[in-house]
Amino acid sequence: MKVAIHVTHEALFKIGGIGEVLNGLTTSPSYQSFFDKTLFYGPLFEPPAHPSTALGKDGIVLYESRHKYDTGSFGKLFSSICEKYGINLVYGKRKISHPFLPQRSTTVDVLLVDITYMPVDLVNFHKYLLWEKYGLTSDRYDHDWDYEQYLRVGIPYAELSQALYPQAKTFYHFAHEYMGIPSLLFLKISSLYSQERHKLIFYAHEVAPVRRIVERLPGHDLTFYPILEEALSQGKSLEDIFGSQMDWGRTALVKLAKHFDTIFAVGDLVAKEYKFLCPEVEEEKVKVVYNAIPVNHGLTEETFKAKEKILQCLSHKVCKRVDLLFTHVCRLVKSKGIWRDFILLTYLDSLLEKSRLKGVYILLATELPQGRPPEVIAKMFEEYGWPFVHRVGYPDLVGYEVEIYERLSKFNEKSRALKGIFINQFGISKRKCGKEFAEDIDTIDLRLASDAEFGMSIYEPFGIAHIETLPGGGFPVLSTSCGVYYFLKKLFPEEQTFFAVDFIGFARDLPSEFLLSLKNDQREVLEHTILAKIAKRVFELIPKTKEEKLSHYQRIEPVLRKLDWDSVVKGYFLKALP
Secondary structure, rough: HHHHHHHOOOOOOOOHHHHHHHHHOOOOOHHHHHHOOEEEEEEEEOOOOHHHHOOOOOEEEEOOOOOOOEEOHHHHHHHHHHHHHOOEEEEEEEOOOOOOOOOOEEEEEEEEOOOOOOOOHHHHHHHHHHHHHHOOOOOOOOOOOHHHHHHHHHHHHHHHHHOOOOOOOOEEEEEEEEEEEEEHHHHHOOOOOOOOEEEEEEEEEEOHHHHHHHHHOOHHHHHHHHHHHHHHHHHOHHHHHHHOOOOOOHHHHHHHOOOOOOOOEEOOOHHHHHHHHHHOHHHHHHEEEOEOOOOOOOOOHHOOOOOHHHHHHHHHOHHHHHEEEEEEOOOOHHHHHHHHHHHHHHHHHHHHHHHHOOOOEEEEEEOOOOOOOOOHHHHHHHHOOOOOOOOEEOOOOOOOOHHHHHHHHHHHHHHEEEEEEEEEEOOOOOOOOOOOOOOOOOOOHHHOOOEEEOOOOOOOOOHHHHHOOOOOOOEEEEOOOEHHHHHHHHHHHHHOOEEEOOHHHHHHHHHHHHHHOOOOHHHHHHHHHHHHHHHHHHHHHOOOOHHHHHHHHHHHHHHHHHHEEHHHHHHHHHHHHO
């Protein structure tokens, strides 16, 4: 029996990109054929009010230790481990649904651990073991509960996985990001570990210290990636250039992944970044394993109906006529480079006006992962017309949302043919966005309706959202700082099916001393220069009519299946397993 265990903070709910990856992997027929069992393992963030609700609406609880809830004989498996480590557990099943193909849906095991009351002496002893074996100085990060939490989650991991699957022939342990690394480190030093039976994989969805550096550098990707290339050619490491990053527990953990069997990098740049951080890692350990999207919908009448539904919403509040719909669906973080959208939109506005076309840009992003609740939405809509109008302060604009809305408002004041809308919500629907939205509208409609999806990120290990519009004939506009660019380049050698803005290439010939000394305003001048040069070409490539969209889709349709999760699982994921 082959068992896959994914150690992740998204074991229960899909919060972001990792949850999307887990959904894609586990609903792939090739993945299901290879693995006999799948377990999602992670922390229990909040004790359940009632045991039956602990795994949400798509879950079935089989065992919950706090309330002594047991639907079978699971107490015999778990009670001694709970007592030994001072933990509580929730164990059960969770249904993972494919967004378009119900027959691909699957059920996985879920095990959540409440480590709140784990004895401090026991924790300190296990910290000592990691120091003794790996030199990990956990006392440096005593102030960091995030670090502490995932370290504690790892302490009982070996015994719990063995108790659940005693007959397993081979375990594949996937540490998703730094959160999963302690679990695999503790497994490797336990008496239950053997190299033949246990395969350890670090799933690098990013390289944490690199994201931090890129976001903090005033020059962002323009500074970082040319310097990375130059430093690698000279045999220098990230810390040689940017100083020690060991003040952060995440860096310390990510470095230790070099002790695992394999490192899955979700993009070519992530592979380079890990080698830059850890030059001593064995070259053959680092494998590029791309992400993907579910592909089964194509350009049909449903696509054009989706656009009609979106435009119907806009006609009430924005404008009666829309020829082109630009979108950007993302998490609201600095790495998404959203300010670049407004620079490019300024040039596109002029081109639209000359062509006598009208356009709308929709930014769907929020700082609140849970979004805004329906009762709050109704009140904001009635009071001042949210989400088409905003006010600063919760339940509306918070944090980075304020700056983004200010940029959008300034753009709207000056633009003539193109207007922007900021929907600070997690997805769209009537329930999530108010009564101006149709009863049957959802986020998939926005992806199908999009004529061009923006994603000019400064740090983007892959970029699933960037290509979600392709199956509906949408046109991605991204940066060469995005991991998905390298995947698209392999699939579509002719770049007329997408456009990648080469910020890195523009900066490559500039002296490293200049790049490191760049100020924010200087970098924005460079970004304006770069985007001014390419705006006309982007405008020419974006399909502007139904006929042009059909023609664009016909060009990409033969290759689309290679973007599907099952294709990527067969072509990359399974081939990279140790």
